[in-house]
Amino acid sequence: MNRVVESRLRRRHRRERTFRGLCVASVLVAALFLLVILGSLFRQGASAFTQTRISLPVPAMLPAGDLPDSGAMDYDAAVLDALAALLAIDPDRAERRELRQLVSIDAAFVLRDYVESSPGRVVSDASVRVPASAKVDMAIKGEFDRTAASDRRPLSDLQIDWIDRLVELGAIERTFNTALFTNGDSREPELAGIRAALMGSVLMLLITLAVAFPIGVAAAVYLEEFAPRRAWIRLLELSINNLAAVPSIVFGLLGLVVLIDWLGMPRSAPLVGGLVLALLTLPVIVISSRSAIRAVPTSIREASLGLGASRMQVVSHHVLPQAMPAIVTGTIIGLSRAFGETAPLLMIGMVAFIVDVPSGVTDPATALPVQIYLWADSPERAFAERTSAAILVLLGFLLSMNLLAAAIRRKVEK
Amino acid sequence: MYNDTRFLLLFVALVAFAPRAGLAQSGRDYVYIVGSSTVYPFATVVAERFGRASSFRTPKVESTGSGGGFRLFCDGIGVDYPDISNSSRAIKASELSACAQNGVTEVIEVKIGYDGIVFANALSAPDVALTRRDIYLALARDVPGDVPGELIANPYQRWSEVRPGLPDQRIEVLGPPPTSGTRDEFVELAMADGCRQFDWVRELAAAEPDRHRRICQTLRDDGAFVQTGENDNLIVQKLEANPRAFGIFGFSFLDQNFDKVKAATIDGVLPTFDAIADGRYPISRPLYFYIKKAHVGMIPGLERFLVELTHERTLGEEGYLVDRGLIPLPAAERESGEAAVSALEVLPLAGK
Known part of the structure; x- marks a missing residue:
């Protein structure tokens, strides 16, 4: 008898160990995937956080003595003159063309801003740092093989020679890529930034939150606390559960037909994007809020009714505060999903090249995931690292959203 | 519950009669x-x-x-x-x-x-000279058989079967999905022209334009033509990893990736700036x-x-x-x- 029990016990323990082993293995596999994704993003994207700049001596660019009127200056030519002076060369027309490819088109604007902000004379040893072109940036970062045949690489022998000389002179430096965070989109990789897209995403999320949270929670309260058990209510509940699984592009179509065509709202506006994403997140918020409300013990409701509270007071004083941590969690999950959506935005015109940072909800805007999609599709090689960098920023944003959720939850729970 | 229903009706009415075009720019x-x-x-x-x-x-x-x-x-x-x-x-x-x-x-x-459309492979792969006829035979779903008027399911599995002299390797071509304009142009300019080399198919163009279109412009779906997403960078990356494969994409992506991929000549012409500009390269739009x-x-x-x-x-x-x-x-x-x-x-x- 004893032996039978022992052998069963051993079998049970063995099974338990296998089960635990499988669980641990699953966690490890998931962690491995995460590491691989993050690792490849960091490997590709880390270099995008620095940008190569060339510092040019100001005197070589500007005539001695009093500066001419800013509007009359040819800043493009001045930048090339300074480069030529720095390299001690006297370029002909073809060489000037090659020289031009070393600096960003922004260089002339940097110089103009410098001249306009320092009226009158310039200091004799002043220099300005202008962004290098994406090709030079790639060369400095070692993104292509410099020893390849000259028609198999983006820079000519002459250009590589010049870059080497600039490095020797100490005129080339890699600094933090502020443009990535302060600029809007650009087709020049060295000037492209995510600020406009991030702003568009934030504006949209604010609208989504403002619309979906109150409506979602109110709907959940009604369905859980007040709704009669009627057939049409059941149907409603069923439809809400169904809506949570509808592909997001369908909401985009709805936005196009109802909000843009019918109500005449502008295309590419965060207002429309926010409303569409609100529709997308509503079912998630309703479902999670309902289960949060259902999890509040009936005894609490009965006790408060017994003490003479009205139905309204029961809900607002007891049920909602108890359910709030779980409701907040559900809302953040819904918003995180909305933050990463691109498909519905395609239909309402937000997959677009927009340079200016939106200042209101009806200004044309795009969103961070859309920006990533557009960059990933760009022919210029330098956009590859910027795509990864933008994904890292997106992940960071999601992480901070979730941390915020955790903080709010802890605060509400107390 | 009477009150709830009335409220609901009011809400529906509000939405239905909301002022239209109130937010127009x-x-x-x-x-x-x-x-x-x-x-x-x-x-x-x-x-x-x-x-x-x-x-x-x-x-x-x-x-x-x-x-x-x-x-x-x-x-x-x-x-x-x-x-x-x-x-x-x-x-x-x-x-x-x-x-x-x-x-x-x-x-x-x-x-x-x-814009030129190029047919390219990895830099490490052999140089290839193709004709539009080769492209048609390698990529069409059905190809003309030995007897005029006969169509057979595309039997070619290797390039060397399409035309002796082409490399002895499996046909594997990566290209854009049907929603892409690049694909439309490729099918119209490269495939359709290769298809016209068969007399009886060419004669169909006037008599049965729909059938002609179907014969000439349907890509095979048995795995030799692989649809990728509408992302040409992805095709370039995949070619680099797989030297046996060819990819179809726009010239500007070749121009940015000369250190990774190279183009095949089409009817003896390499897709270069000049060849596309003066019209010698056949697949351009x-x-x-x-x-x-x-x-x-x-x-x-x-x-x-x-x-x-x-x-x-x-x-x-x-x-x-x-x-x-x-x-x-x-x-x-x-x-x-x-x-x-x-x-x-x-x-x-x-x-x-």
Whole structure:
């Protein structure tokens, strides 16, 4: 008898160990995937956080003595003159063309801003740092093989020679890529930034939150606390559960037909994007809020009714505060999903090249995931690292959203 | 529960009778461009330069695809509708008449240059010389059999079976999905032409155009042609990893990735700048901008944008779009286009 029990016990323990082993293995596999994704993003994207700049001596660019009127200056030519002076060369027309490819088109604007902000004379040893072109940036970062045949690489022998000389002179430096965070989109990789897209995403999320949270929670309260058990209510509940699984592009179509065509709202506006994403997140918020409300013990409701509270007071004083941590969690999950959506935005015109940072909800805007999609599709090689960098920023944003959720939850729970 | 129902009815009524068009844009101070994802990289560069150099705001460029662009463009006149639609093919007569029905009767056409479609493999793979006939035989779903009029399911598994002399390796071609304009052009220019080499199929063109189209323009679906997403960078990456595969993509991606992939010659011609520009390379297509004449003068900056678009520094042989992989027009054609645009010459309504 004893032996039978022992052998069963051993079998049970063995099974338990296998089960635990499988669980641990699953966690490890998931962690491995995460590491691989993050690792490849960091490997590709880390270099995008620095940008190569060339510092040019100001005197070589500007005539001695009093500066001419800013509007009359040819800043493009001045930048090339300074480069030529720095390299001690006297370029002909073809060489000037090659020289031009070393600096960003922004260089002339940097110089103009410098001249306009320092009226009158310039200091004799002043220099300005202008962004290098994406090709030079790639060369400095070692993104292509410099020893390849000259028609198999983006820079000519002459250009590589010049870059080497600039490095020797100490005129080339890699600094933090502020443009990535302060600029809007650009087709020049060295000037492209995510600020406009991030702003568009934030504006949209604010609208989504403002619309979906109150409506979602109110709907959940009604369905859980007040709704009669009627057939049409059941149907409603069923439809809400169904809506949570509808592909997001369908909401985009709805936005196009109802909000843009019918109500005449502008295309590419965060207002429309926010409303569409609100529709997308509503079912998630309703479902999670309902289960949060259902999890509040009936005894609490009965006790408060017994003490003479009205139905309204029961809900607002007891049920909602108890359910709030779980409701907040559900809302953040819904918003995180909305933050990463691109498909519905395609239909309402937000997959677009927009340079200016939106200042209101009806200004044309795009969103961070859309920006990533557009960059990933760009022919210029330098956009590859910027795509990864933008994904890292997106992940960071999601992480901070979730941390915020955790903080709010802890605060509400107390 | 009576109260709830009444409240619900009230809400439905409110939504149903909400004031329409209450939020329409009252004005727009930027140029609005829609259209092809092939032209998008060029249109955005012009838009950005224009925004930097002029006092006007940077135009908004939406990537909708050529057909989707014309649908928006032809919807009407006014600030809610695009000013410009770009396209990787000429506007169709049906689209032009759809435009006219909505009041868009005057449309200006500008050809900006050409784009070549290349058939490329990894740098480490052997050089390959193909004909359009080879491409057709390697990629069509059904190919003509030995007897005229007979169609057989494509039997070729290796390039060397298509034509002796081609490498002895499995046919494996990566290309864009059916929604892509690149694919449409590839099928029309490379496949259809290879298909015309068979006499009986060529004769079908007049008698049974639909059948002819089906025979000539259907890609095989047995795994030899692999559809990738509409992302040419992805194709370049996959070619690098797999030297046996070929990829189909736009010339500007070849131009940016000369250190990773190389193009096959088509009918003996390598896709180079010059060969595409003078028309020797067979698989190339013109790119267009279409402008609403009624919007010129109505939208601030549109007129200046057209000047920037057709200027020599933009489209000329040393223009900045050429640095981005656009194949420039012959100088005379660009100049006549510039003149036509500044005179605001519109397309004849009958279409082309």
